[in-house]
Amino acid sequence: MRLISLLGLPFVAALASAAAVPFKGCQHKVKESIHGPPRGWSKHTSAPKHHMLELKIALPQPKFPELEQHLWEVSDPSHSRYGAHLSKEETDALMAPHPESLDIVNEWLASYGLAEESLLRSSANDWVTIRVPVSLAEQMLDTTYSVYKHAETGESIVRTTSYSLPEILHDHVDLIQPTTMFARFKAFKSTLHWTNQAQAPVLSTSSGTITGPAGNQVDASCNSSITISCLKQLxxxxxxxxxxxxxxxxxxxxxxxxxxxxxxxxxxxxxxxxxxxxSNYTFVSVNGGLxxxxxxxxxxxxxxxxxxxxxxxxxxxxxxxxxxxxxxxxPDYFTPTDTNEPYSYWLDYVLSQPxxxxxxxxxxxxxxxxxxxxxxxxxCAGMAALGARGVxxxxxxxxxxxxxxxxxxxxxxxxxxxxxxxxxxxxxxxxxxxxxxxxxxxxxxxxxxxxxxxxxxxxxxxxxxxxxxxxxxxxxxxxxxxxxxxxxxxxxxxxxxxxxxxxxxxxxxxxxxxxxxxxxxxxxxxxxxxxxxxxxxxxxxxxxxxxxxxxxxxxxxxxxxxxxxxxxxxxxxxxxxxxxxxxxxxxxxxxxxxxxxxxxxxx
Structure with missing residues (x-):
């Protein structure tokens, strides 16, 4: 259901040569750009050259349409395959990049001294993560990073509004972030109310009742305070x-x-x-989460x-x-890493779990x-993979x-x-x-x-x-x-x-x-x-x-x-x-x- 289809991705044919592609001499072409930062963000200063970026590189998933078809079939109650969810190994195979994409991206990274041991790969090999200073990222992406500040919150991020790649890479890289993304990914809480004094809990102890949506009787107090009991009744x-x-x-x-x-x-x-x-829950740390x-x-x-x-x-x-x-x-203090937004890290982790x-x-x-x-x-494609696995x-x-x-x-x-x-x-x-x-x-x-x-x-x-x-x-x-x-x-x-x-x-x-x-x-x-x-x-x-x-x-x-x-x-x-x-x-x-x-x- 994407506006842009991944079907029929062209692949560059000139990869047969054993010689390394001279990427540093290749003509760069804009891969992605935005008109400007979203409302609230403004350029503050140049990004420190030593500042570390954790760049995530997404390689194309040529078999995603097949994965999507599996999703529709196993999720449709009228289909004979309903409930026949895929395994981790099956979704990995359907999310994997073409071998040519892996090869040419590996060569590009190696041309900047980034050997295999310095790369972090997702379970399906469709994401590659590297840690590089701003100075190197600017060379690789032919761009200039800046510190942008948010007027309302005062928070700052290191981003750019455009980046480029050697033209030979364009069919083998879907995107690289953090570059042009200014999302803040906030928690969805409309309002919060509390005082410095502890409040007496409002429990469903009222003798009065009202008719709930299922036609059953619900404690009247549920119209002023929602509890576990209220939700089970409602x-x-x-x-x-x-x-x-x-x-x-x-x-x-x-x-x-x-x-x-x-x-x-x-x-x-x-x-x-x-x-x-x-009772308690199982705590799982993702990407160092505390x-x-x-x-x-x-x-x-x-x-x-x-x-x-x-x-x-x-x-x-x-x-x-x-x-x-x-x-x-x-930007006023030394911060070792400016991290990307966290959904991709969470998806990398959960999709790697059996x-x-x-x-x-x-x-x-x-x-x-x-x-x-x-x-x-x-x-969104990662969410589709989770659905295909029965989540x-x-x-x-x-x-x-x-x-x-x-x-x-x-x-x-x-x-x-x-x-x-x-x-x-x-x-x-x-x-x-x-x-x-x-x-x-x-x-x-x-x-x-x-x-x-x-x-x-x-x-x-x-x-x-x-x-x-x-x-x-x-x-x-x-x-x-x-x-x-x-x-x-x-x-x-x-x-x-x-x-x-x-x-x-x-x-x-x-x-x-x-x-x-x-x-x-x-x-x-x-x-x-x-x-x-x-x-x-x-x-x-x-x-x-x-x-x-x-x-x-x-x-x-x-x-x-x-x-x-x-x-x-x-x-x-x-x-x-x-x-x-x-x-x-x-x-x-x-x-x-x-x-x-x-x-x-x-x-």
Whole structure:
């Protein structure tokens, strides 16, 4: 579902000669460039020549269309291969570059003294990572790096707006980063509320009840504070108990120095799921990621994810991935390495593992246009490989409605970054990737789509076949000319589903605080998916894997349709929630009992 196909990549034929190609004398040609840094970034100073860069080089994946075909077949409940997920070795073979690409890139690196022992390769050999000083990177890429500063946050990164490669390399290298990528990849939290004084936890002890979306009675307190009990009541899973021994696992990711505090987790378990008290998760460090346990280092995002994700699915074993790597670089002090954004590092790691959690949730992202298409395309391809291996990947849809990172719809500057500076809606990535399940947010009972729920249409990826009918049905309901020119109606539409996303009762630094955002809704929906995988594994069936073909063909019938609300931004009211799929709430929130019956009826 890429706008640019990888089919039929030409390969340079003049590689038969045993002599090394004289790359240093070759004519360089621009490989990638952007008009300028995204809004908020400005050039500050020249990059120090000794500053170390960790460059990741992506080699083409000529067999990706074959991998994609496998993904569609094993994820389609009506296909005879449904659930026949691929192994690590099979996906590696389908992601591997052509041998000619490996050879010529190796020769190019060797011409700069970078021998095999100094290279780090991904499991499929489709990524090569090197550590070089800015001075050498500038020679290799015929570019000039600068330190760019962000006006709002003060953070700095070392980047360029254009780089070049010898023309002979262009068909053998998809991209090199960090070069032109200015994405900040923030956690999707709309608002955070807490005081210096500990607050009394709000638990579901009220004698009053209200009618939930499944027609059952729900504690009235759930309209003011969301707890584990509230979510199980709302989404109809009170009677379901997961297993600790059937091989099912739940995975959560953390980036940007977000640490999950274990004392906070145990306090949360005591308050909201006493049976889980004393249990823990498996911590996995990726690229040197840490999980600092000092109270001062506790992260609201990481606490939210682990407390609700592992609290809802206990006793299912949980895995918490902490991936190092973030853009900020302080040019006033010596910093040894300016790292790339962390998704590619996480993908490198998980795709190299023979066994993975069946469900993984991520609550991070950024404006799609801040991520170069080439990079977004490759990260998205990695998500496709995970789906083909039977992993359900869920992402928060974003916290700015149809707009940018400014939480105030009235002040959002929704301008394109292509030099035209036209007003347009700003979709979020990775939510816009067609191989992931994007989760929007709701509020209150009865449920309404919350105003910050990210949604819209990708400018990078075309609409996948699985959502053609549902999205066209929505588009026909829009008045002719509505938001014409502000969005790409042929693009991948998101979110796919939604869940509660306001007033989650989280323990942070020993205090109970309310948290809002699609950061709440993604681990919530993922937890119910993990329960469904638990049931299928107990019944000796395959895990669900990539969810969207199921959701758009049958699964939507077991979701609570959200018909009220809209997601304003860019000086507009945004899209509206309505009957059926919509770009605010997707198909709606889970009714676990209905979903359970459906997934157990699948082969």
């Amino acid at each position: 989404y109809n899973s009170v009677a379901y108990n997961t297993s600790a021994t059937n091989g099912n696992k739940m995975g959560l990711t953390a980036y940007l120095d977000q640490y999950a505090n274990n004392m906070d987790l145990q306090q949360f378990f005591q308050l909201e799921n006493p049976s889980a008290y004393g 999980n600092n346990q000092s109270y001062a280092a506790a992260g609201v995002e990481a606490n939210l994810d682990t407390q609700f994700g592992f609290g809802l699915t206990w006793p299912t074993p949980g895995t918490f991935y902490s991936t190092a790597g973030e853009p900020p670089f302080d 066994s993975l959690p069946q469900t993984i949730s991520t609550s991070y992202g950024d404006d799609e246009q801040t991520v170069p298409f080439t990079y977004a395309d490759r990260v 359900s990947i869920l992402f928060s849809s974003g916290d700015s409605g149809v707009g940018d990172g400014d939480p105030n719809p009235a002040t959002q500057m929704c301008h394109s970054n292509d030099g035209l500076n036209v007003t347009k809606f700003l979709p979020a990535f990775p939510a816009s990737c067609p191989y992931v399940t994007a989760v929007g947010a709701t509020v209150n009972i009865p449920e309404t789509a919350v105003s910050f729920s990210g949604g819209g249409f990708s400018n990078y990826f075309v609409r996948p076949a699985y959502q053609e009918v549902a999205v066209l049905e929505y588009l026909t309901k829009l008045a002719p000319g509505t938001y014409e020119g502000l969005y790409a109606p042929e693009g991948r539409a998101y979110p796919d589903v939604s869940a509660q996303g306001v007033n989650f009762s989280v323990v942070y630094q020993g205090q109970t605080i309310p948290v809002d955002g699609t950061s709440c809704s993604s681990p919530t929906f993922a937890s119910f998916v993990s329960m469904l995988n638990d049931a299928r594994l107990t019944a000796f069936k395959s895990p669900l894997g990539f969810l969207n073909p199921f959701l758009y063909s049958a699964g939507y019938s077991a979701l609570n349709d959200i018909t009220m609300g809209h997601n304003p931004g860019c000086g507009t009211e945004g899209f509206n929630a309505t009957t059926g799929w919509d770009p605010v709430s997707g198909f709606g929130t889970p009714n676990f009992e209905k979903l359970l019956a459906l997934v157990l009826s699948l082969p």
